[in-house]
């Protein structure tokens with residue numbers, strides 16, 4: 001097994017993601033987690049960026065982690081001095097090597113850049129820093145110039161070298177060829193890939209196969225433009241798809257790490273993101289769910305538990321009866337076949353409206369269906385609402401109470417208030433059911449969300465909660481109220 005080192009740049013390249021700016025405490029929390037999961041090198045930031053950045057790097061250094069703490073530096077004395085001032089273990093010294101960068105960006109010659117780079121390697125080494133010399137835009141650089149820079153830097157004392165595919169233009173084949181031309185150098189070779197074409201992880205692995213022993217990455221693949229190679233995807237791929245590589249990373253902490261970084265950076269993941277996306281171990285289709293229940297390997301490449309995750313069965317329109325029964329069993333919901341069919345039909349109906357049904361939704365739907373079976377004293381026959389600007393919200397309802405139709409109306413501060421008021425009035429001869437609490441939640445996104453209304457109702461001294469889940473908030477409120485009132489009345493009778 002070949003040991004591959006993980007150089008994490010979430011706090012440097014990752015923080016250069018448009019819109020991300022981390023506070024000192026947030027940086028510390030991320031660094032803490034990175035150290036805990038076994039990252040070998042943490043690039044803590046670029047100290048000349050700001051005072052805050054410098055303080056954050058100093059604070060990270062003070063934690064005394066197992067991981068090596070690196071500071072980013074351009075090949076200028078000011079940058080290396082700032083790194084020295086932070087007391088970091090190493091400097092990630094970045095030298096632009098492509099003619100495009102040398103001529104257009106720096107307006108210099110190759111010789112000038114070469115000399116400047118060697119001076120800074122020497123200066124860093126002299127000040128007790130480990131040096132990882134990185135070739136910026138290395139993948140678009142002349143290989144003989146690269147070899148010259150790397151060879152000379154090694155003589156001076158550079159500890160590691162790195163080639164950056166700064167704009168992500170490599171392919172796995174080109175990466176293999178390119179890094180092979182450098183793998184004979186006598187210090188560890190590192191790879192730094194960007195994801196402009198979605199190939200960052202594939203290219204990183206290709207470089208490792210050609211001899212690189214360290215890779216740069218970020219949690220969730222955040223970073224400039226399309227981001228960097230993702231830590232979790234690279235580590236888990238090496239672990240699960242190759243037999244000859246190992247890392248120090250605790251794979252079962254990767255999901256937690258991903259969520260921490262997503263939360264603190266505010267960059268949330270696409271649901272279909274590999275390894276850590278919400279859907280990475282979610283199954284909806286009846287065929288797939290059935291297969292996974294029998295043997296998870298049928299539709300899962302690895303067990304989610306390995307990553308500290310759980311598989312999810314999404315109850316949507318593609319679910320089969322078997323998958324649904326499994327979900328109901330998991331949720332400890334008792335049912336008969338009629339009820340399963342009714343729940344099944346409701347889910348298909350919601351699915352056709354474009355809804356997914358989470359466990360919470362399923363619980364609510366099941367509650368409603370299971371309730372249906374009981375005989376109801378009070379049921380809703382009609383409900384109409386008038387509401388709007390400069391109109392007093394008014395509700396009129398027709399209730400059937402003990403085989404008798406009752407028609408009532410009421411006004412309120414809003415349509416829900418008016419509707420509940422009317423229902424309450426309608427049954428007041430019968431029972432004074434008091435509304436103790438009202439809670440509403442849109443459990444799916446969008447203005448066409450599934451609305452979950454949960455109420456607490458009181459009759460005599462008994463308090464119960466009731467709920468209804470529908471797309472219409474007023475209907476849901478009235479149905480929840482009636483379902484609770486029916487239960488309270490039944491309980492009263494039984495007393």
Ligand code: MN
Pocket residue numbers: 013164166192194
């Ligand atoms: Mn980069």
